[in-house]
Amino acid sequence: MPTSTSYRLAIGLAAMSSLAAAGPCDIYGHGDTPCVAAHSSTRALYDAYSGPLYQVSRASDGTTADISPVSAGSVADAAAQDSFCNGTDCSVTIIYDQTGNANHLTQAPAGSAAGGPDKLASATGAPITLNGKKAYGIKIEPGMGYRCNTAVKTATGDGAEGMYAVLDGTDYNGQCCFDYGNAETNSADNGNAHMEAIYFGLGTGYGTGTGSGPWIMADIENGISAGNQFDVTSTNPSITSRFVTAVVKGEPNQWSIRGGDATTGSLGTYWSGEYPTGYSPMKKEGAIILGIGGDNSNWAQGTFYEGVMTSGYPSDNTENSIVTGMPPLVKFAA
């Protein structure tokens, strides 16, 4: 029996070509690294997903509404939000997990670095178009943050995982920490290697990439690394695109940081190799954070459009397929 990677890839691509449009989590699934958490306020991340994407709460009467895709696999129904929030302000109260694992992101509680609960993001803070249709991202300002401390099936210990997120490459600061990914389950700094999350911004306290930033890096607790120790990583460039795809993945004795312009369909490898000294084996705890550090450091800003966490270490090819979008190419636009 042929069981090589190329054989499995061929089967996967053949199966995918029968799909009208493969969402990122369909692609990860075909790569044998399924999504275990999938969050987006802009679109369904599975071709078949038609459930709620996020929940908004309006200031006028405190009632809530779930916003779903217009149809299965499609862009969020921004018109439903605009109608519900007409004449008042809405905030985002839940970013639903699309995987069925109920790893929903909600208002982050206090942590060891900052009190809480954190503030909620405005529902209208980050309007964009996606495949020509209006949608809203999650604009995180200092003091805001989301978290799931009870996540299931996310990587723990030295377990393998992958993550990607689409972010606004022009919205950042140098404060800690605009993160998305794996963090402590008790909102406290539990020491080196207790986190593995995507970081985006200008943070210069630890490692950096080249140039003046911002950079895609990884928050691995008590340190943000661009890949090579906590030094300048010569292969990790400053980001200049409006929409950026950021990737961080890790498995025993190996991790990688990748990135690219989310609108052009190509990803570069900014680091692939060993973890910084003192960070292997990892001690991941499996909680999920958005817009904050693992200890609830909540002074950063940034904008999140979508992101997922997987079980297993995704191949570069799988990640490249997500950016290429498989037809049709996903078109983020300001």
Ligand SMILES: *[C@@H]1O[C@H](CO)[C@@H](O)[C@H](O)[C@H]1NC(C)=O
């Ligand atoms: C908002 O309310 C106004 C006044 O009732 C109405 O004219 C407008 O169409 C509404 N907009 C939306 C998006 O529902």
